[in-house]
Amino acid sequence: MNAPRPLRRPISALRDILHGEATGGLILMASAALALAIANSAGSEAYFATLKTYVGGLSVLHWINDGLMAVFFLLVGLEIKREVLDGRLRTWPDRVLPGVAALGGMVAPALIYVAVNRSSPETLRGWAIPTATDIAFALGVLALLGSRVPVSLKIFLTALAIIDDLGAVLIIAAFYTADLSLPMLGGAAVVFAILFGMNKAGVSRLTPYLVLGAVLWFLVLKSGIHATIAGVLLALTIPLRLSVGKPDDPTSPLHILEHAIHPWSSYLVLPVFGFANAGVSFAGMTTKMLLDPVTLGVALGLFVGKQIGVFGAVVTAVRLGLAQRPAHAGWWQLYGLSLLCGVGFTMSLFIGLLAFADSPELEAETKIGVLLGSLSCMATGALVLLFAPRSDKGGRSDAPAGRPRASEAA
Numbered sequence: 001m002n003a004p005r006p007l008r009r010p011i012s013a014l015r016d017i018l019h020g021e022a023t024g025g026l027i028l029m030a031s032a033a034l035a036l037a038i039a040n041s042a043g044s045e046a047y048f049a050t051l052k053t054y055v056g057g058l059s060v061l062h063w064i065n066d067g068l069m070a071v072f073f074l075l076v077g078l079e080i081k082r083e084v085l086d087g088r089l090r091t092w093p094d095r096v097l098p099g100v101a102a103l104g105g106m107v108a109p110a111l112i113y114v115a116v117n118r119s120s121p122e123t124l125r126g127w128a129i130p131t132a133t134d135i136a137f138a139l140g141v142l143a144l145l146g147s148r149v150p151v152s153l154k155i156f157l158t159a160l161a162i163i164d165d166l167g168a169v170l171i172i173a174a175f176y177t178a179d180l181s182l183p184m185l186g187g188a189a190v191v192f193a194i195l196f197g198m199n200k201a202g203v204s205r206l207t208p209y210l211v212l213g214a215v216l217w218f219l220v221l222k223s224g225i226h227a228t229i230a231g232v233l234l235a236l237t238i239p240l241r242l243s244v245g246k247p248d249d250p251t252s253p254l255h256i257l258e259h260a261i262h263p264w265s266s267y268l269v270l271p272v273f274g275f276a277n278a279g280v281s282f283a284g285m286t287t288k289m290l291l292d293p294v295t296l297g298v299a300l301g302l303f304v305g306k307q308i309g310v311f312g313a314v315v316t317a318v319r320l321g322l323a324q325r326p327a328h329a330g331w332w333q334l335y336g337l338s339l340l341c342g343v344g345f346t347m348s349l350f351i352g353l354l355a356f357a358d359s360p361e362l363e364a365e366t367k368i369g370v371l372l373g374s375l376s377c378m379a380t381g382a383l384v385l386l387f388a389p390r391s392d393k394g395g396r397s398d399a400p401a402g403r404p405r406a407s408e409a410a
Contacts, residue, residue, distance in 0.1 A: 024266030025140020031271040032278035032345065036371075039279030051276055064276045065353060068269045070217055070231040072346075075265045076165045077235025078258045086242050088159045097314065097323035098159035104313030105160070105341050106131040106167050109305030116297035122362075123294050126355040128171045129366060130301025130373065132347030135161035136270055137374065138340045141382050149385055152326035153337055160310070160341065168347050169232050176354040177225045184223035188230070191216045195237035204239055204253050226354065270346060277349045280367040290372075294362055298348070298369025303376045306342035311335050328390075336384030342377030345370060 038047045051061040058066065083089040089098070109130035117123045138157055142149050195212055203209075213234040221227035241252035249255060289295060314334055317323045325334065352366035 023140075023143070024270060025134075025136040025138070026143065027267060027271050028134075028136050028274045028345070029140060031274040032371075035275045035277075035279035039281050040283070044279075044281060047279060061276055064273055065350070066221060066227040067217075069273060069350065070228045071261060072265050072269050072273070073169070073228040073231030074213075074235050075231075075258065075261055076162075076169065077232035078238065078254055078261075079162050080166050080232075081235055081238070081240060082254060082258065083159065083162050085240055088155060089162070093323070094159075095163075097317055097326075098156060098163055100313040100317045100322070101156075101310045101338075101341075102133075102160050102163035102167060104309035105133065105164065105306050105338075106309070108309030108312070109301035109342075112305040113297035113301040116300060117293040120293050123297070126294055126298070126352060126362070126366065128168075128175065129348050129352045129355060129370070130298050130305060130342075130344060131164075131171070132168045132344045132351065133161050133164045133306070133341045134343050134345040134347060134374070135165075136266065137343040137345050137378065141340055141343070141378055142385075145382065145385055148388075148390075149333065149337075150326070150328040150390075153329045153333060156326045156329070157337055157340070164341075165347070168351065169229065172226055172351065172354065173229050176351065180224040181222060184219050185225070188216055188219035188223055188225075191219060192233055192237070195234065199237045199239050202239075204251075206238075206253055206257055209234065209238060209253075273346060273350075277353065278345075278367065278371070280364055280371070285368075289365065289368065292365050294356075294365040295369040295372070298352070298366060299373040299376070302342040302344050302348070302370070302373030303380075306344075306377065307335070307338045310341045311338035314338070330389055332388035333385060333390075336381050336388055339377050339381030339384060342381070343374045345374050348374075 035047075038044060051059065053060050055063065089095045110127050113127050113130055114124065117126070135158065138161070139154065142154055142157070191212055195209060195216070198208060198212075213230065216234060217227055217230040220230040220233075238254045238257055239252070240254040241249050311334065314325075315331075318325055325331075348370045349367065352370065353363060356362035356366060
């Protein structure tokens with residue numbers, strides 16, 4: 001009789017993200033390509049009609065963008081909290097390089113978009129569209145390159161994208177909210193306070209958090225703030241148990257929830273979002289549309305702004321001695337990664353839908369700009385990384401940062 005196999009320890013959150021996001025990125029690419037094909041085929045009428053169909057008071061497209069995407073934002077919030085309290089962003093030295101890179105990668109694209117749209121007040125509202133990085137797509141490209149990219153660079157991209165996501169969440173909350181309903185906003189605040197109190201009281205069962213999280217989502221939806229923010233707020237209240245040597249403590253509620261919803265986010269939520277939002281009809285498209293301010297601003301913001309902002313910030317931080325390069329990563333590899341940061345598919349489309357919710361024409365221009373900019377960044381970034389010389393020199397080793405000295409919950 002064979003001896004019983006030992007229980008497997010949960011896959012580390014970081015490895016799970018790298019492998020899961022990479023595979024999810026490839027599926028997301030396929031879903032976006034399928035949406036484009038259908039939107040320009042004989043089935044286009046059925047495709048667009050289905051998205052506009054109302055179910056339970058919301059259209060199918062709104063259920064996807066406001067409902068399903070709340071799951072994605074919940075995962076984003078969980079990843080941010082874990083990395084800040086118990087991961088690669090736990091100490092200030094760990095946060096410097098991805099932090100300045102994310103900041104540069106948000107400011108430069110926004111400035112380029114504003115410069116292109118400075119004479120068009122109507123389209124200036126879309127300034128935040130090219131500021132986001134799509135980690136799923138970027139890691140999908142890195143997965144195709146295999147060992148050509150050092151692990152430290154994938155970890156750096158993950159940390160950068162998490163900080164970038166935090167910035168995108170703050171932008172959505174601050175600049176893309178509708179008229180506020182104070183009663184609903186007050187109700188959401190009460191529910192959030194209860195969730196926070198449960199955390200402090202040591203409640204570790206996930207069911208009460210998820211039930212109240214659904215109530216929070218409904219109240220935030222009706223308050224005028226975008227409903228996906230409820231996912232982030234819920235994530236901040238989920239308890240995280242820090243344990244020496246156990247970054248994936250199987251008793252930690254946050255780790256349990258993160259591992260549970262990660263496959264759903266990567267393999268269902270994002271592909272469905274991509275399929276629902278990437279479909280743009282090229283019928284009647286002219287060369288002039290490619291030069292319209294929104295299309296040009298988004299495309300240039302992603303392709304030019306991201307590489308200038310991210311790579312420029314990294315070079316500056318390293319030259320000033322504020323941070324070190326990721327281990328075994330050369331400058332050409334960092335430049336290639338900076339190009340990949342311009343793949344802004346998911347979050348860029350999402351912000352574009354918020355910015356131009358009342359203008360189908362500007363929404364279409366946004367989609368074209370996102371596709372052009374993202375595809376250009378994917379192609380050039382992959383080529384640079386493919387031919388970039390490998391480097392055995394660089395910053396810190398790939399060893400994980402030291403763990404906390406004692407167990408605690410957050």
